Amino acid sequence: MKKSKVVLGILAITVVMSLLAGCSSSEKPAAQAPASQEQAATGHQGHSAAMPKEDPMPMMKEMDKSLQDVVKQVKAGQTMDAQKSAAQLVSTTDKVMPHMMDVGLKDNLRKTAVEIKDSVNSGKTDPSALEGKVKAMQDLMKQTSTHLQSMSH
Ligand SMILES: [Cu+2]
Numbered sequence: 199m200k201k202s203k204v205v206l207g208i209l210a211i212t213v214v215m216s217l218l219a220g221c222s223s224s225e226k227p228a229a230q231a232p233a234s235q236e237q238a239a240t241g242h243q244g245h246s247a248a249m250p251k252e253d254p255m256p257m258m259k260e261m262d263k264s265l266q267d268v269v270k271q272v273k274a275g276q277t278m279d280a281q282k283s284a285a286q287l288v289s290t291t292d293k294v295m296p297h298m299m300d301v302g303l304k305d306n307l308r309k310t311a312v313e314i315k316d317s318v319n320s321g322k323t324d325p326s327a328l329e330g331k332v333k334a335m336q337d338l339m340k341q342t343s344t345h346l347q348s349m350s351h
Contacts, residue, residue: 254297254346261290261339268318269332273325280323284315300345307338 264287271280291311298304314331317323 249296254294255343257290257294258339258343258346261287261294262336264290265314265332265335265339268314269325269328272318272323272328277318277321277323280318281315284318287311288315294342294346297346297349298342299349303338303341303345307335307342310335310338 264283267283268280268287271277271283288308288311291308295304295308298307310331314328314335317328317331
């Protein structure tokens with residue numbers, strides 16, 4: 199009689215212990231794999247393989263400088279210099295083009311840069327008439343910078 203009680207007791211303890219063990223093991227949080235760390239590192243998503251491996255941001259600064267030069271030189275009546283700066287503005291714009299994935303923005307930026315150049319090259323540039331195009335160009339450049347920053351270079 200005593201023996202069977204001991205056996206029962208041992209059984210009971212074993213059951214309780216295995217339940218506890220089961221509990222504690224199920225409480226352990228499953229080790230989770232760090233998610234979505236790879237996504238940020240890919241960059242240049244959707245860019246064509248033909249895209250130059252260069253940072254277009256310094257080009258945006260160059261573009262901004264050329265535009266400021268155009269305005270300054272037109273106001274000062276330095277037509278020759280203004281024409282040179284306008285040509286520089288368009289060539290810098292062309293360098294940024296391959297980095298742009300937004301076709302509408304790309305076309306607008308290029309079109310506006312060329313309009314400024316044509317206006318300056320016509321030789322009879324009215325600074326106030328140029329002002330509207332310059333404002334449009336500045337706005338497009340701002341959008342372009344934001345667009346370019348959305349991709350990693
Ligand atoms: Cu790019």
